[in-house]
Amino acid sequence: MKLTNWILAATVAALMGAAPLAGAADDPSTSSNPSDTMSNTSNATESGKSDLKSAFKDLKASCKDDINKYCSDIKPGGGRLAACLNSNASNLSTACNDARQKTNQLVSQAHMNFEKQCGSDVQKFCSNETNRMAIHDCLNQHLDSLSSSCKNLTAKINQRIDKGLG
Numbered sequence: 001m002k003l004t005n006w007i008l009a010a011t012v013a014a015l016m017g018a019a020p021l022a023g024a025a026d027d028p029s030t031s032s033n034p035s036d037t038m039s040n041t042s043n044a045t046e047s048g049k050s051d052l053k054s055a056f057k058d059l060k061a062s063c064k065d066d067i068n069k070y071c072s073d074i075k076p077g078g079g080r081l082a083a084c085l086n087s088n089a090s091n092l093s094t095a096c097n098d099a100r101q102k103t104n105q106l107v108s109q110a111h112m113n114f115e116k117q118c119g120s121d122v123q124k125f126c127s128n129e130t131n132r133m134a135i136h137d138c139l140n141q142h143l144d145s146l147s148s149s150c151k152n153l154t155a156k157i158n159q160r161i162d163k164g165l166g
Contacts, residue, residue, distance in 0.1 A: 052110060055103040062099035066092045118150035 063085065070091060071084035089097060118139065122129075125145065126138035139146060139154050146154065 052103075052106045055099070055106050059096075059099040059103045063092070063096040066096045114153065116149075117153045118146075121146045121150040 070088040071081055074080050074084045085092065085100060122135055125142040126135050129135045129138050143151060143154065
């Protein structure tokens with residue numbers, strides 16, 4: 001069973017506005033000075049990328065046996081593996097549940113970062129879109145008209161997708 005596809009999909013989902021999950025912490029990049037906010041957001045994004053990558057690596061390692069035991073018949077994609085793990089949460093190893101909690105917190109932070117940087121652009125250009133990939137495609141279609149913060153984040157998302165698929 002390939003977990004890399006699930007991890008890539010979960011990362012994209014997180015960055016594209018996955019629903020907030022329990023235990024989300026506040027976004028660390030807050031400032032009244034716009035240039036400070038951009039700098040803090042950039043630093044938080046880079047730090048978050050490293051933290052998220054580490055969390056997904058830990059999740060993959062910590063839940064491998066649980067996925068093989070409880071979810072071996074589940075086709076990765078569309079949140080199916082996550083749903084399987086959620087439905088078996090009481091049976092999962094402590095290490096897997098701890099890794100899931102940590103990852104959920106970081107995914108929630110990524111969601112809040114996306115909302116902060118692209119929320120108004122999504123409302124303006126993509127309010128009729130119903131799924132994350134459609135929103136992603138819509139933002140790419142309006143790239144020249146996006147706010148600078150959303151344009152930068154969209155470019156980073158595109159790079160991560162390209163790197164993940166490459």
